[in-house]
Amino acid sequence: MPKNADEKRLKILETAKRRFAHYGMAKTTMAEIAKDLSFSKALLYYYFPDKNSLYAAVLEHVMEELEEDITASLKSVTSVSESIIIVLEKRMEFVKKYYYILEYTVLMRKDLSSELDQLLIDSFENQKGIIRSVFQRGVERGELMDVDLEEISKIFLFSSMGMRLVVVKDLKSSFIPEKEEFDAILAMQKKMAAIFIRGLKA
Amino acid sequence: MPKNADEKRLKILETAKRRFAHYGMAKTTMAEIAKDLSFSKALLYYYFPDKNSLYAAVLEHVMEELEEDITASLKSVTSVSESIIIVLEKRMEFVKKYYYILEYTVLMRKDLSSELDQLLIDSFENQKGIIRSVFQRGVERGELMDVDLEEISKIFLFSSMGMRLVVVKDLKSSFIPEKEEFDAILAMQKKMAAIFIRGLKA
């Protein structure tokens, strides 16, 4: 049972997350979220100014979760190759788990509130930062040659995210991709990463 | 002045190409094409069964032009790096020139006639074939290590096409990308290619 305001806010966030992850933004109503919690609809508006902000908060929450997860997993690893594999795997794991929240939002990038849009940009920058620090450690330990880290991490991220998009374009009829498709893309991303990293070796 | 049927067919194709490249499929009417040529609308239907087929014929024509252009340019080059750069440059040149016909069609991949869809698949395979033969020559001359050519060329193509898509997603409001955007993507693709190829060196 929530005791104070902050806890209640969090409860709303979690319930909304479940709904959004399963049905997406458009197919989730504020009334449904309220009903799940046995709150009044108006209460949701007491804690969040509007639906968009609630969605943005959920998205932010998910992205923080991903970042923390990746950062924690990277602690125990040193080589660039292993690190990148972990990043790719974690990312795909989250994409699978929160498909509607993550990819669908990215795909709908056009006609998105500027708030959400900024969040996606931040997320991209964040991912790039993670990649960059991985490469940076590689350079520092002499594993990789000295390169423009900012540029290289951007290029790497574009390549791997891009591969994903090429395949998404292919998904004709069905809407939610199959597990096999996720796996196939991940396999390609890993292969690409291996070649890419080899190409950066000192 | 067209003298026979084949010439007239070609005239139609060229006029349609101009219209489609400039205004896209949806904003080009059969009546307009006919008017450009001072033909009757019905005559277009004598040479092409329907609008879709005409569009498909135009797309095919453009893709053949691209392939021939690339193949010819590759004749004089031997190194893998130079070859890939040529492929990337030519491809971007065509994307710029026939923006609506090429990218727009790819972007609209969903809800496309199966005829057009097949054409895009063929085009993709074709591009992959070109890349593969470049890599193959590299392997044969001992420049590159021995790899699964089919797989590697697919991965390379996905990466470079994907980078393009990531950026296209970014294009918020405006519809036709600026020259600078094309150039920026091309620069990234080249950089990625350089690292990728280095990663494949024997």
Place this chain on the structure above:
DNA sequence: ATTTGACTTTTGCTTTTAAAAATTCAGATT
């Protein structure tokens, strides 16, 4: 400071429908 039920405003569908565009065809022309 929280919470809600009742109320107002927006948004997102159908349905309607008129115009535009695609497509067909009977017959003319070469």
Place this chain on the structure above:
DNA sequence: AATCTGAATTTTTAAAAGCAAAAGTCAAAT
């Protein structure tokens, strides 16, 4: 017979109207 056309027909598209559902507001209660 192969080409070609004007006119007619069918299909799409796009704007307008109506309506139900969902978003969002607010005065009053706890």
